[in-house]
Amino acid sequence: MNRPLNRNPQLDADGALHHLLTLEGLPREHVVRILDTAESFVGIAEREVKKVPLLRGKSIFNLFFENSTRTRTTFEIAAKRLSADVINLNIGASSTSKGETVLDTIDNLCAMQADMFVVRHSQSGAPHMIAQHLDAMAQTHVHVINAGDGRHQHPTQGLLDLFTIRHYKKDLTALRVAIVGDVLHSRVARSLIHGLTTLGVPEVRVVGPKTLIPAAAANMGVQIHHDMRQGVRDCDVVVMLRLQNERMRGALLPSAGEFFKNYGLTEEKLALAKSDAIVMHPGPMNRGVEIDSSVADGKHSVILPQVTFGIAVRMAVMSILAGGSA
Amino acid sequence: MNPSLPDAEQLLQVLVQQMEGAVRHDARLVGIHSGGAWMAERLASMLPGEHAFGTIDVSFYRDDYSRVGLKPTVKRTSLPFDIDGAHVVLVDDVLYTGRSVRAALNELFDFGRPASVELAVLVDRGGRELPIEPTYCGTRLAVVESGTIVLQRSDDGRLSLALEQTPTA
Numbered sequence: 342m343n344r345p346l347n348r349n350p351q352l353d354a355d356g357a358l359h360h361l362l363t364l365e366g367l368p369r370e371h372v373v374r375i376l377d378t379a380e381s382f383v384g385i386a387e388r389e390v391k392k393v394p395l396l397r398g399k400s401i402f403n404l405f406f407e408n409s410t411r412t413r414t415t416f417e418i419a420a421k422r423l424s425a426d427v428i429n430l431n432i433g434a435s436s437t438s439k440g441e442t443v444l445d446t447i448d449n450l451c452a453m454q455a456d457m458f459v460v461r462h463s464q465s466g467a468p469h470m471i472a473q474h475l476d477a478m479a480q481t482h483v484h485v486i487n488a489g490d491g492r493h494q495h496p497t498q499g500l501l502d503l504f505t506i507r508h509y510k511k512d513l514t515a516l517r518v519a520i521v522g523d524v525l526h527s528r529v530a531r532s533l534i535h536g537l538t539t540l541g542v543p544e545v546r547v548v549g550p551k552t553l554i555p556a557a558a559a560n561m562g563v564q565i566h567h568d569m570r571q572g573v574r575d576c577d578v579v580v581m582l583r584l585q586n587e588r589m590r591g592a593l594l595p596s597a598g599e600f601f602k603n604y605g606l607t608e609e610k611l612a613l614a615k616s617d618a619i620v621m622h623p624g625p626m627n628r629g630v631e632i633d634s635s636v637a638d639g640k641h642s643v644i645l646p647q648v649t650f651g652i653a654v655r656m657a658v659m660s661i662l663a664g665g666s667a
Numbered sequence: 668m669n670p671s672l673p674d675a676e677q678l679l680q681v682l683v684q685q686m687e688g689a690v691r692h693d694a695r696l697v698g699i700h701s702g703g704a705w706m707a708e709r710l711a712s713m714l715p716g717e718h719a720f721g722t723i724d725v726s727f728y729r730d731d732y733s734r735v736g737l738k739p740t741v742k743r744t745s746l747p748f749d750i751d752g753a754h755v756v757l758v759d760d761v762l763y764t765g766r767s768v769r770a771a772l773n774e775l776f777d778f779g780r781p782a783s784v785e786l787a788v789l790v791d792r793g794g795r796e797l798p799i800e801p802t803y804c805g806t807r808l809a810v811v812e813s814g815t816i817v818l819q820r821s822d823d824g825r826l827s828l829a830l831e832q833t834p835t836a
Contacts, residue, residue, distance in 0.1 A: 357736070374739060381724060381743040389751075390777035393727035395737075660727070664736025 499532030548572030702760030
Protein backbone atom coordinates (compact mmCIF):
# COMPACT_ATOMS: atom_id res chain seq x y z
CA MET A 342 0.00 0.00 0.00
CA ASN A 343 1.20 3.46 -0.85
CA ARG A 344 1.64 5.35 2.40
CA PRO A 345 2.92 8.86 1.87
CA LEU A 346 4.50 10.64 4.81
CA ASN A 347 3.01 13.79 6.29
CA ARG A 348 -0.49 12.50 6.55
CA ASN A 349 -2.63 11.44 9.47
CA PRO A 350 -1.01 8.12 10.48
CA GLN A 351 -4.39 6.77 11.61
CA LEU A 352 -5.88 6.89 8.13
CA ASP A 353 -5.01 4.77 5.11
CA ALA A 354 -4.41 6.16 1.63
CA ASP A 355 -8.17 6.18 0.97
CA GLY A 356 -8.91 8.13 4.14
CA ALA A 357 -10.38 5.11 5.98
CA LEU A 358 -9.60 4.64 9.66
CA HIS A 359 -6.75 2.12 9.94
CA HIS A 360 -5.48 2.67 13.49
CA LEU A 361 -7.02 4.60 16.38
CA LEU A 362 -4.18 6.46 18.06
CA THR A 363 -5.50 9.88 19.04
CA LEU A 364 -8.57 12.06 18.83
CA GLU A 365 -6.37 15.03 17.96
CA GLY A 366 -6.92 15.74 14.30
CA LEU A 367 -9.34 12.83 13.82
CA PRO A 368 -11.86 14.18 11.30
CA ARG A 369 -15.37 14.79 12.55
CA GLU A 370 -16.92 12.28 10.11
CA HIS A 371 -14.89 9.46 11.70
CA VAL A 372 -15.87 10.48 15.23
CA VAL A 373 -19.56 10.66 14.29
CA ARG A 374 -19.43 7.34 12.47
CA ILE A 375 -17.90 5.59 15.51
CA LEU A 376 -20.58 7.05 17.80
CA ASP A 377 -23.39 6.15 15.38
CA THR A 378 -22.09 2.60 14.97
CA ALA A 379 -21.82 2.24 18.74
CA GLU A 380 -25.55 3.07 19.01
CA SER A 381 -26.38 -0.13 17.18
CA PHE A 382 -24.08 -2.16 19.43
CA VAL A 383 -25.72 -0.96 22.65
CA GLY A 384 -28.62 -3.42 22.42
CA ILE A 385 -26.53 -6.51 21.85
CA ALA A 386 -25.98 -7.14 25.56
CA GLU A 387 -29.72 -7.72 25.95
CA ARG A 388 -29.93 -10.51 23.38
CA GLU A 389 -30.16 -14.16 24.25
CA VAL A 390 -26.84 -14.60 22.44
CA LYS A 391 -24.79 -11.60 23.53
CA LYS A 392 -22.57 -11.52 20.46
CA VAL A 393 -22.45 -10.94 16.72
CA PRO A 394 -20.23 -12.89 14.32
CA LEU A 395 -18.47 -9.88 12.79
CA LEU A 396 -14.88 -10.56 13.89
CA ARG A 397 -15.05 -14.34 13.86
CA GLY A 398 -11.60 -15.76 13.19
CA LYS A 399 -9.74 -12.54 14.07
CA SER A 400 -7.07 -12.55 16.76
CA ILE A 401 -6.92 -9.51 18.99
CA PHE A 402 -4.01 -9.07 21.38
CA ASN A 403 -4.42 -6.96 24.50
CA LEU A 404 -0.95 -5.58 25.19
CA PHE A 405 -1.07 -3.80 28.51
CA PHE A 406 2.37 -2.56 29.47
CA GLU A 407 0.70 -0.61 32.24
CA ASN A 408 -1.91 -1.85 34.70
CA SER A 409 -5.60 -1.53 34.01
CA THR A 410 -8.61 -3.53 35.02
CA ARG A 411 -11.61 -1.73 33.60
CA THR A 412 -10.15 -0.76 30.22
CA ARG A 413 -8.60 -4.16 29.58
CA THR A 414 -11.78 -5.94 30.65
CA THR A 415 -14.07 -3.80 28.50
CA PHE A 416 -11.80 -4.24 25.48
CA GLU A 417 -11.85 -7.98 26.11
CA ILE A 418 -15.64 -8.06 26.41
CA ALA A 419 -16.01 -5.89 23.30
CA ALA A 420 -13.80 -8.23 21.27
CA LYS A 421 -15.61 -11.32 22.56
CA ARG A 422 -19.03 -9.85 21.75
CA LEU A 423 -17.72 -9.43 18.21
CA SER A 424 -16.72 -13.14 18.25
CA ALA A 425 -12.98 -12.40 18.00
CA ASP A 426 -10.36 -14.47 19.79
CA VAL A 427 -8.75 -12.40 22.53
CA ILE A 428 -5.31 -12.99 23.89
CA ASN A 429 -4.30 -11.05 27.00
CA LEU A 430 -0.59 -10.65 27.38
CA ASN A 431 0.67 -10.23 30.86
CA ILE A 432 3.60 -8.10 29.83
CA GLY A 433 5.24 -7.85 33.23
CA ALA A 434 5.70 -11.61 33.26
CA SER A 435 6.60 -12.01 29.59
CA SER A 436 9.60 -11.58 27.36
CA THR A 437 10.05 -7.83 27.80
CA SER A 438 11.18 -8.49 31.33
CA LYS A 439 13.76 -10.85 29.82
CA GLY A 440 15.08 -8.05 27.61
CA GLU A 441 13.06 -8.36 24.39
CA THR A 442 12.18 -5.01 22.84
CA VAL A 443 8.57 -3.98 22.32
CA LEU A 444 8.95 -4.12 18.55
CA ASP A 445 10.42 -7.62 18.70
CA THR A 446 7.40 -8.64 20.74
CA ILE A 447 5.16 -7.12 18.06
CA ASP A 448 7.00 -8.96 15.26
CA ASN A 449 6.61 -12.23 17.11
CA LEU A 450 2.89 -11.70 17.61
CA CYS A 451 2.55 -10.83 13.91
CA ALA A 452 4.21 -14.17 13.16
CA MET A 453 1.35 -15.66 15.19
CA GLN A 454 -1.10 -13.97 12.78
CA ALA A 455 -2.30 -11.14 15.00
CA ASP A 456 -4.99 -8.95 13.43
CA MET A 457 -5.19 -6.20 16.02
CA PHE A 458 -3.25 -4.84 18.97
CA VAL A 459 -4.87 -2.99 21.83
CA VAL A 460 -1.96 -1.17 23.45
CA ARG A 461 -1.58 0.58 26.76
CA HIS A 462 1.82 1.95 27.65
CA SER A 463 3.23 4.37 30.20
CA GLN A 464 5.25 6.08 27.45
CA SER A 465 3.43 8.66 25.37
CA GLY A 466 3.61 7.71 21.71
CA ALA A 467 4.20 3.98 22.16
CA PRO A 468 1.07 2.90 20.19
CA HIS A 469 2.02 5.38 17.48
CA MET A 470 5.48 3.85 17.25
CA ILE A 471 4.00 0.35 16.99
CA ALA A 472 1.62 1.48 14.23
CA GLN A 473 4.48 3.03 12.27
CA HIS A 474 6.53 -0.11 12.71
CA LEU A 475 3.70 -2.29 11.38
CA ASP A 476 3.29 -0.04 8.36
CA ALA A 477 7.05 -0.09 7.75
CA MET A 478 7.02 -3.90 7.96
CA ALA A 479 4.14 -3.96 5.42
CA GLN A 480 1.82 -5.53 8.00
CA THR A 481 -0.98 -3.41 6.58
CA HIS A 482 -3.74 -5.77 7.67
CA VAL A 483 -2.81 -5.30 11.35
CA HIS A 484 -4.52 -2.55 13.32
CA VAL A 485 -3.54 -0.70 16.50
CA ILE A 486 -5.86 0.80 19.09
CA ASN A 487 -4.36 3.12 21.67
CA ALA A 488 -5.78 2.12 25.06
CA GLY A 489 -3.93 4.91 26.84
CA ASP A 490 -0.35 6.12 26.39
CA GLY A 491 1.41 8.06 29.13
CA ARG A 492 -0.02 11.53 29.52
CA HIS A 493 -0.86 11.70 25.84
CA GLN A 494 -4.18 10.17 24.74
CA HIS A 495 -6.88 7.67 25.62
CA PRO A 496 -9.06 7.92 22.52
CA THR A 497 -11.62 5.21 23.29
CA GLN A 498 -12.26 6.77 26.71
CA GLY A 499 -12.72 10.14 25.00
CA LEU A 500 -15.14 8.55 22.53
CA LEU A 501 -17.17 6.84 25.23
CA ASP A 502 -17.35 10.13 27.11
CA LEU A 503 -18.62 11.80 23.93
CA PHE A 504 -21.11 8.97 23.44
CA THR A 505 -22.38 9.37 27.00
CA ILE A 506 -22.74 13.14 26.65
CA ARG A 507 -24.55 12.77 23.34
CA HIS A 508 -26.80 10.07 24.82
CA TYR A 509 -28.01 12.31 27.64
CA LYS A 510 -27.76 15.76 26.05
CA LYS A 511 -28.55 14.99 22.36
CA ASP A 512 -27.41 18.35 20.92
CA LEU A 513 -23.75 19.08 21.63
CA THR A 514 -23.62 22.48 20.00
CA ALA A 515 -25.08 24.38 22.98
CA LEU A 516 -23.27 22.69 25.84
CA ARG A 517 -21.02 23.90 28.62
CA VAL A 518 -18.66 21.16 29.82
CA ALA A 519 -16.33 21.34 32.84
CA ILE A 520 -13.41 18.95 33.24
CA VAL A 521 -12.26 19.07 36.83
CA GLY A 522 -9.17 17.96 38.69
CA ASP A 523 -5.81 16.58 37.67
CA VAL A 524 -5.84 17.76 34.06
CA LEU A 525 -2.05 17.86 33.89
CA HIS A 526 -1.61 14.09 34.12
CA SER A 527 -4.83 13.17 32.36
CA ARG A 528 -4.79 11.61 28.90
CA VAL A 529 -8.56 11.24 29.35
CA ALA A 530 -8.92 15.03 29.57
CA ARG A 531 -6.72 15.57 26.53
CA SER A 532 -8.68 13.13 24.36
CA LEU A 533 -12.01 14.47 25.55
CA ILE A 534 -11.08 18.10 24.88
CA HIS A 535 -10.11 17.24 21.29
CA GLY A 536 -13.31 15.27 20.80
CA LEU A 537 -15.55 17.97 22.24
CA THR A 538 -13.90 20.58 20.04
CA THR A 539 -14.28 18.37 16.96
CA LEU A 540 -18.00 17.94 17.63
CA GLY A 541 -18.53 21.66 18.07
CA VAL A 542 -19.12 21.97 21.83
CA PRO A 543 -18.90 25.75 22.31
CA GLU A 544 -17.63 25.98 25.88
CA VAL A 545 -15.13 23.63 27.49
CA ARG A 546 -13.65 24.53 30.86
CA VAL A 547 -10.77 22.95 32.70
CA VAL A 548 -10.90 23.40 36.44
CA GLY A 549 -8.12 22.70 38.91
CA PRO A 550 -5.21 24.10 40.91
CA LYS A 551 -2.49 25.88 38.93
CA THR A 552 -0.09 23.01 39.58
CA LEU A 553 -2.42 20.48 37.87
CA ILE A 554 -3.42 22.51 34.80
CA PRO A 555 -0.95 22.12 31.93
CA ALA A 556 0.66 25.33 30.70
CA ALA A 557 -0.50 24.53 27.17
CA ALA A 558 -4.19 24.30 28.16
CA ALA A 559 -4.91 27.82 26.96
CA ASN A 560 -3.78 26.81 23.47
CA MET A 561 -6.38 24.03 23.33
CA GLY A 562 -9.26 26.49 23.15
CA VAL A 563 -10.53 25.90 26.67
CA GLN A 564 -11.35 28.24 29.53
CA ILE A 565 -9.22 27.85 32.65
CA HIS A 566 -10.73 28.10 36.11
CA HIS A 567 -8.91 27.73 39.40
CA ASP A 568 -12.06 28.28 41.43
CA MET A 569 -14.23 25.16 41.41
CA ARG A 570 -17.44 27.04 42.13
CA GLN A 571 -16.97 29.35 39.18
CA GLY A 572 -15.79 26.45 37.08
CA VAL A 573 -18.90 24.29 37.41
CA ARG A 574 -21.43 27.14 37.48
CA ASP A 575 -24.21 26.62 34.88
CA CYS A 576 -22.49 23.60 33.35
CA ASP A 577 -24.43 20.84 31.55
CA VAL A 578 -21.73 18.25 32.07
CA VAL A 579 -19.19 17.88 34.89
CA VAL A 580 -16.36 15.43 34.21
CA MET A 581 -14.37 14.58 37.31
CA LEU A 582 -10.86 13.25 36.84
CA ARG A 583 -9.05 10.86 39.11
CA LEU A 584 -6.28 12.30 41.24
CA GLN A 585 -3.38 10.33 39.79
CA ASN A 586 -1.16 9.65 42.76
CA GLU A 587 1.01 7.24 40.79
CA ARG A 588 1.89 9.92 38.25
CA MET A 589 2.44 12.64 40.78
CA ARG A 590 6.05 13.76 41.07
CA GLY A 591 7.10 16.24 43.70
CA ALA A 592 4.81 18.34 45.83
CA LEU A 593 2.07 19.45 43.43
CA LEU A 594 -0.57 19.25 46.14
CA PRO A 595 -0.69 19.97 49.85
CA SER A 596 -2.80 16.87 50.67
CA ALA A 597 -5.70 14.79 49.42
CA GLY A 598 -7.92 16.31 52.11
CA GLU A 599 -7.06 19.81 51.01
CA PHE A 600 -7.74 18.84 47.40
CA PHE A 601 -11.19 17.51 48.28
CA LYS A 602 -12.03 20.72 50.12
CA ASN A 603 -11.19 22.83 47.08
CA TYR A 604 -11.89 20.59 44.09
CA GLY A 605 -13.87 17.59 45.31
CA LEU A 606 -17.35 17.42 43.80
CA THR A 607 -19.90 17.68 46.59
CA GLU A 608 -23.67 18.11 46.34
CA GLU A 609 -23.22 21.70 47.37
CA LYS A 610 -20.83 22.46 44.50
CA LEU A 611 -22.87 20.41 42.02
CA ALA A 612 -25.93 22.53 42.88
CA LEU A 613 -24.19 25.42 41.07
CA ALA A 614 -24.31 23.49 37.77
CA LYS A 615 -27.53 23.22 35.77
CA SER A 616 -30.31 21.29 37.48
CA ASP A 617 -30.16 18.56 34.81
CA ALA A 618 -26.36 18.36 34.74
CA ILE A 619 -24.73 14.96 34.39
CA VAL A 620 -21.66 13.90 36.38
CA MET A 621 -19.07 11.68 34.74
CA HIS A 622 -15.88 10.01 35.93
CA PRO A 623 -13.56 7.76 33.89
CA GLY A 624 -12.81 5.58 36.91
CA PRO A 625 -11.38 4.30 39.05
CA MET A 626 -12.87 6.73 41.55
CA ASN A 627 -11.23 7.97 44.71
CA ARG A 628 -14.31 8.58 46.84
CA GLY A 629 -13.73 11.44 49.21
CA VAL A 630 -10.76 12.73 47.19
CA GLU A 631 -12.17 14.06 43.92
CA ILE A 632 -15.81 13.07 44.36
CA ASP A 633 -18.16 12.72 47.31
CA SER A 634 -19.89 9.35 47.63
CA SER A 635 -23.35 10.94 47.63
CA VAL A 636 -22.60 12.54 44.24
CA ALA A 637 -20.99 9.42 42.79
CA ASP A 638 -24.12 7.43 43.67
CA GLY A 639 -26.56 10.30 43.16
CA LYS A 640 -29.17 10.96 40.50
CA HIS A 641 -26.89 13.14 38.36
CA SER A 642 -24.24 10.43 38.12
CA VAL A 643 -23.88 8.56 34.82
CA ILE A 644 -20.63 6.90 35.84
CA LEU A 645 -21.88 3.31 35.48
CA PRO A 646 -23.65 3.91 32.14
CA GLN A 647 -20.26 5.21 30.93
CA VAL A 648 -18.81 1.75 31.56
CA THR A 649 -21.64 0.03 29.66
CA PHE A 650 -21.37 2.46 26.74
CA GLY A 651 -17.61 1.92 26.73
CA ILE A 652 -18.13 -1.65 25.53
CA ALA A 653 -20.36 -0.56 22.63
CA VAL A 654 -17.91 2.20 21.64
CA ARG A 655 -14.97 -0.22 21.66
CA MET A 656 -16.98 -2.70 19.58
CA ALA A 657 -17.63 0.08 17.09
CA VAL A 658 -13.95 1.03 16.86
CA MET A 659 -12.82 -2.57 16.44
CA SER A 660 -15.41 -3.36 13.78
CA ILE A 661 -14.70 -0.20 11.78
CA LEU A 662 -10.93 -0.84 11.88
CA ALA A 663 -10.99 -4.54 11.08
CA GLY A 664 -13.42 -4.46 8.14
CA GLY A 665 -11.89 -4.88 4.73
CA SER A 666 -11.75 -1.86 2.47
CA ALA A 667 -9.43 -3.18 -0.20
CA MET B 668 -38.22 7.16 -11.77
CA ASN B 669 -38.12 4.26 -14.15
CA PRO B 670 -41.41 3.81 -16.05
CA SER B 671 -40.73 0.11 -16.64
CA LEU B 672 -40.70 -0.66 -12.92
CA PRO B 673 -44.00 -1.64 -11.29
CA ASP B 674 -45.73 0.55 -8.74
CA ALA B 675 -44.58 -0.38 -5.24
CA GLU B 676 -47.92 0.52 -3.65
CA GLN B 677 -49.74 -1.90 -5.99
CA LEU B 678 -47.19 -4.62 -5.22
CA LEU B 679 -47.81 -4.07 -1.52
CA GLN B 680 -51.52 -4.68 -2.17
CA VAL B 681 -50.63 -7.89 -4.00
CA LEU B 682 -48.60 -8.99 -0.98
CA VAL B 683 -51.47 -8.21 1.39
CA GLN B 684 -53.83 -10.33 -0.73
CA GLN B 685 -51.39 -13.26 -0.62
CA MET B 686 -50.75 -12.92 3.10
CA GLU B 687 -54.36 -12.42 4.20
CA GLY B 688 -55.63 -15.69 5.50
CA ALA B 689 -52.22 -17.31 4.95
CA VAL B 690 -50.12 -15.82 7.72
CA ARG B 691 -50.93 -16.74 11.30
CA HIS B 692 -52.97 -14.17 13.16
CA ASP B 693 -50.20 -13.80 15.75
CA ALA B 694 -47.31 -13.65 13.24
CA ARG B 695 -44.60 -11.06 13.95
CA LEU B 696 -43.39 -9.02 11.01
CA VAL B 697 -39.65 -8.39 10.95
CA GLY B 698 -38.42 -5.97 8.29
CA ILE B 699 -34.86 -5.85 7.03
CA HIS B 700 -33.50 -2.27 6.99
CA SER B 701 -34.36 0.02 5.28
CA GLY B 702 -36.92 -0.99 2.66
CA GLY B 703 -38.16 -4.08 4.47
CA ALA B 704 -38.59 -2.06 7.67
CA TRP B 705 -40.89 0.43 5.91
CA MET B 706 -42.84 -2.45 4.37
CA ALA B 707 -43.22 -4.30 7.68
CA GLU B 708 -44.65 -1.20 9.31
CA ARG B 709 -47.14 -0.75 6.46
CA LEU B 710 -48.08 -4.45 6.34
CA ALA B 711 -48.68 -4.49 10.09
CA SER B 712 -51.44 -1.90 9.62
CA MET B 713 -52.82 -3.32 6.35
CA LEU B 714 -53.15 -6.96 7.41
CA PRO B 715 -56.13 -8.00 9.52
CA GLY B 716 -55.38 -8.79 13.15
CA GLU B 717 -52.72 -7.49 15.47
CA HIS B 718 -49.28 -7.95 13.99
CA ALA B 719 -46.37 -6.66 16.03
CA PHE B 720 -43.46 -5.57 13.88
CA GLY B 721 -39.76 -5.17 14.42
CA THR B 722 -36.73 -4.23 12.38
CA ILE B 723 -33.43 -5.90 11.78
CA ASP B 724 -30.15 -4.49 10.45
CA VAL B 725 -28.00 -7.33 9.17
CA SER B 726 -24.74 -5.33 8.94
CA PHE B 727 -23.09 -7.31 11.75
CA TYR B 728 -23.98 -10.62 10.07
CA ARG B 729 -23.04 -9.95 6.46
CA ASP B 730 -20.64 -12.31 4.71
CA ASP B 731 -18.83 -9.54 2.80
CA TYR B 732 -17.56 -7.66 5.90
CA SER B 733 -13.97 -8.83 5.45
CA ARG B 734 -14.04 -7.63 1.84
CA VAL B 735 -15.94 -4.34 1.99
CA GLY B 736 -16.02 -3.49 5.70
CA LEU B 737 -18.87 -2.15 7.75
CA LYS B 738 -21.63 -0.13 6.11
CA PRO B 739 -21.21 3.60 6.89
CA THR B 740 -24.61 3.74 8.57
CA VAL B 741 -25.79 0.86 10.68
CA LYS B 742 -29.31 1.01 12.06
CA ARG B 743 -30.25 -0.53 15.35
CA THR B 744 -31.97 -3.90 15.35
CA SER B 745 -35.20 -3.59 17.31
CA LEU B 746 -37.34 -6.63 18.06
CA PRO B 747 -39.80 -5.55 20.76
CA PHE B 748 -41.16 -9.05 21.37
CA ASP B 749 -39.94 -12.50 22.30
CA ILE B 750 -38.56 -14.44 19.33
CA ASP B 751 -38.67 -17.74 21.23
CA GLY B 752 -41.67 -19.67 19.96
CA ALA B 753 -42.85 -16.83 17.70
CA HIS B 754 -44.12 -17.21 14.14
CA VAL B 755 -42.06 -14.73 12.17
CA VAL B 756 -42.47 -13.28 8.69
CA LEU B 757 -39.22 -11.73 7.46
CA VAL B 758 -39.93 -8.82 5.14
CA ASP B 759 -37.51 -7.48 2.54
CA ASP B 760 -37.91 -5.21 -0.45
CA VAL B 761 -35.84 -6.99 -3.10
CA LEU B 762 -34.74 -10.62 -3.05
CA TYR B 763 -31.61 -11.19 -5.13
CA THR B 764 -28.69 -13.39 -4.06
CA GLY B 765 -30.38 -14.42 -0.79
CA ARG B 766 -27.37 -13.39 1.28
CA SER B 767 -29.22 -10.68 3.23
CA VAL B 768 -31.94 -13.16 4.15
CA ARG B 769 -29.29 -15.66 5.27
CA ALA B 770 -27.78 -12.95 7.49
CA ALA B 771 -31.21 -12.01 8.85
CA LEU B 772 -31.99 -15.64 9.72
CA ASN B 773 -28.73 -15.93 11.63
CA GLU B 774 -29.38 -12.72 13.51
CA LEU B 775 -32.95 -13.76 14.30
CA PHE B 776 -31.76 -17.00 15.84
CA ASP B 777 -29.41 -15.10 18.15
CA PHE B 778 -32.55 -13.70 19.78
CA GLY B 779 -34.19 -17.09 20.34
CA ARG B 780 -35.78 -20.05 18.58
CA PRO B 781 -38.73 -18.98 16.42
CA ALA B 782 -41.52 -21.52 15.88
CA SER B 783 -41.47 -20.76 12.14
CA VAL B 784 -40.04 -18.23 9.70
CA GLU B 785 -41.61 -17.18 6.40
CA LEU B 786 -40.33 -14.68 3.86
CA ALA B 787 -42.28 -11.89 2.16
CA VAL B 788 -40.63 -9.78 -0.57
CA LEU B 789 -41.89 -7.04 -2.83
CA VAL B 790 -39.70 -8.02 -5.79
CA ASP B 791 -37.90 -11.25 -6.62
CA ARG B 792 -35.27 -10.44 -9.24
CA GLY B 793 -33.77 -13.94 -9.51
CA GLY B 794 -30.00 -14.46 -9.33
CA ARG B 795 -30.06 -16.57 -6.18
CA GLU B 796 -26.76 -17.81 -4.76
CA LEU B 797 -28.34 -19.63 -1.81
CA PRO B 798 -31.29 -22.02 -1.48
CA ILE B 799 -33.72 -19.35 -0.26
CA GLU B 800 -37.21 -18.79 -1.73
CA PRO B 801 -39.95 -16.33 -0.76
CA THR B 802 -43.23 -17.50 0.77
CA TYR B 803 -45.02 -14.35 -0.45
CA CYS B 804 -43.85 -12.34 -3.44
CA GLY B 805 -45.20 -9.12 -5.01
CA THR B 806 -43.72 -9.76 -8.44
CA ARG B 807 -40.85 -11.39 -10.30
CA LEU B 808 -38.67 -9.16 -12.45
CA ALA B 809 -35.72 -9.70 -14.74
CA VAL B 810 -33.16 -6.93 -14.13
CA VAL B 811 -29.82 -6.44 -15.83
CA GLU B 812 -27.00 -7.52 -13.56
CA SER B 813 -25.37 -4.09 -13.36
CA GLY B 814 -28.51 -2.53 -11.90
CA THR B 815 -29.79 -2.38 -8.34
CA ILE B 816 -33.48 -2.02 -7.53
CA VAL B 817 -34.04 0.16 -4.49
CA LEU B 818 -37.19 0.94 -2.56
CA GLN B 819 -37.72 4.61 -1.78
CA ARG B 820 -40.10 6.32 0.60
CA SER B 821 -41.40 9.82 0.02
CA ASP B 822 -42.18 12.30 2.79
CA ASP B 823 -45.85 11.29 2.77
CA GLY B 824 -44.88 7.63 3.26
CA ARG B 825 -45.58 6.40 -0.29
CA LEU B 826 -43.25 3.67 -1.49
CA SER B 827 -41.76 3.52 -4.98
CA LEU B 828 -39.14 1.49 -6.82
CA ALA B 829 -36.11 2.92 -8.59
CA LEU B 830 -33.33 1.41 -10.65
CA GLU B 831 -29.79 2.43 -9.73
CA GLN B 832 -26.67 1.66 -11.71
CA THR B 833 -24.31 -0.37 -9.51
CA PRO B 834 -20.97 1.45 -9.34
CA THR B 835 -18.28 -0.71 -10.90
CA ALA B 836 -15.70 -1.47 -8.23
